[in-house]
Amino acid sequence: MPLAPPVCLIEHRVDQGDYYSVAAYITDAELAADIVHRAATGSRIRQETGVREEAAWRARSGELTGTSEEQKEARKVGREKAKKDATKARQFNEDLGRNLIQRRGKASQKQHSLARAKAIAAVVLADNRELPARGLRLVLSQLQEVEVKELKSGEQRQKVSYADVDQCRQFLSNRIEEARTPNEVLEILADGLIAGILADQSELPQSKRISWWTGAEEQVKKLLGADHQSGEAAARLEQEIGESRGRSTQVGRPFSLALRR
Amino acid sequence: MIDARRITVSKVISDLKERTELAERINAADRYLVSEDPPVRLDETEIDAARAAGLPDRAPGRPG
Numbered sequence: 001m002p003l004a005p006p007v008c009l010i011e012h013r014v015d016q017g018d019y020y021s022v023a024a025y026i027t028d029a030e031l032a033a034d035i036v037h038r039a040a041t042g043s044r045i046r047q048e049t050g051v052r053e054e055a056a057w058r059a060r061s062g063e064l065t066g067t068s069e070e071q072k073e074a075r076k077v078g079r080e081k082a083k084k085d086a087t088k089a090r091q092f093n094e095d096l097g098r099n100l101i102q103r104r105g106k107a108s109q110k111q112h113s114l115a116r117a118k119a120i121a122a123v124v125l126a127d128n129r130e131l132p133a134r135g136l137r138l139v140l141s142q143l144q145e146v147e148v149k150e151l152k153s154g155e156q157r158q159k160v161s162y163a164d165v166d167q168c169r170q171f172l173s174n175r176i177e178e179a180r181t182p183n184e185v186l187e188i189l190a191d192g193l194i195a196g197i198l199a200d201q202s203e204l205p206q207s208k209r210i211s212w213w214t215g216a217e218e219q220v221k222k223l224l225g226a227d228h229q230s231g232e233a234a235a236r237l238e239q240e241i242g243e244s245r246g247r248s249t250q251v252g253r254p255f256s257l258a259l260r261r
Numbered sequence: 262m263i264d265a266r267r268i269t270v271s272k273v274i275s276d277l278k279e280r281t282e283l284a285e286r287i288n289a290a291d292r293y294l295v296s297e298d299p300p301v302r303l304d305e306t307e308i309d310a311a312r313a314a315g316l317p318d319r320a321p322g323r324p325g
Contacts, residue, residue, distance in 0.1 A: 036283060
C-alpha cells in the first residue's frame with residue numbers, strides 16, 4: 001500500500017460574511033526554504049520578469065556574470081570598495097562638520113546671508129508648491145485679472161481670474177530672486193506664509209480652492225502674529241489686501257506682467 | 262507554520278550571507294517591491310497543485 005504524501009500544506013477557510021478567505025500555511029521549513037531558493041534562481045522569474053530586469057540587475061550588482069568563483073571574487077571586491085567608500089565618506093563628513101563650525105562668524109554672515117536666505121526660500125517653495133497660490137493670489141492684485149463688464153442696465157459686473165499654482169510660484173520665486181537683502185527675502189516668505197494661512201478662500205468656488213497646509217500652522221501664527229498685525233509688513237500686506245478688495249473699478253494687471261516683475 | 266502567500270526570506274533562511282544574496286536576487290527580479298526581507302508567495306495555481314499533491318510540487322510564483 002503506497003504511503004500518503006506528507007502533509008506540507010494546511011489550509012484554513014474563514015467565513016468573512018460575504019465571501020470565504022483561505023489561509024494557507026506550509027509546515028515544512030525546508031520546503032519553504034527550497035521555494036525561496038527556486039524563486040530566487042528559478043527560470044520562472046527570468047521568464048516573468050523578462051530579460052530587461054535581468055540585465056538591469058546584472059548591471060547593478062555585477063555579480064551574475066561569470067562562474068560562482070568569479071561572482072564570489074566580484075562580491076569581495078565590491079565589499080572592499082564599499083568599506084573604502086565608507087571610510088572616505090566618514091572622513092568627508094567629519095571635515096564638512098569641522099568646516100561648517102569654522103566658517104561661522106560675522107564675516108561669513110555678512111558675506112553669505114543673502115544666498116542662505118534665498119536657499120532656504122528655494123527649499124520652502126519647492127516643498128510647498130501650493131503655498132503661493134493658497135494665499136497670495138487672493139490678496140495680491142498682481143496675481144489677478146479683473147474683467148469689468150457693463151451691463152445694459154448700467155450695472156457693472158466683475159469677473160476675477162486668479163493666477164494658477166505655477167504662475168503664483170513663479171511670481172514669488174521671481175520676487176525672492178530680486179531681493180537685495182536677507183530680510184527682504186524673509187519678508188516675502190513671511191507674506192506668503194501669512195497669506196497662505198489667513199487668506200479666506202470662501203471667495204472661490206470649492207473646485208477652485210487650493211489645498212495647502214503646514215504642520216507648523218499654530219507655531220507660524222504665534223511667531224508671525226505680531227508681524228501681520230502691526231509694523232511695516234502688516235501695512236504693506238493690508239495695503240495689498242485693501243487693493244485687491246477695493247478694486248471694483250480697477251482692472252488688475254495681467255499675470256504675465258506681474259510675472260515679469 | 263509559514264504563510265504560503267508570504268514566505269519571507271528571513272523566516273526560512275538562517276544564514277545571513279545566503280539570505281542577503283537571495284534577497285538581492287529576488288529584489289532584482291521585482292524592482293517595485295524592493296525590500297530588505299522580500300516575500301515570496303505561491304499563487305493560486307501553485308497552491309492548487311500543492312493541494313492536489315499534498316505538497317507544492319511546482320515552481321514557485323513571482324515574489325510578492
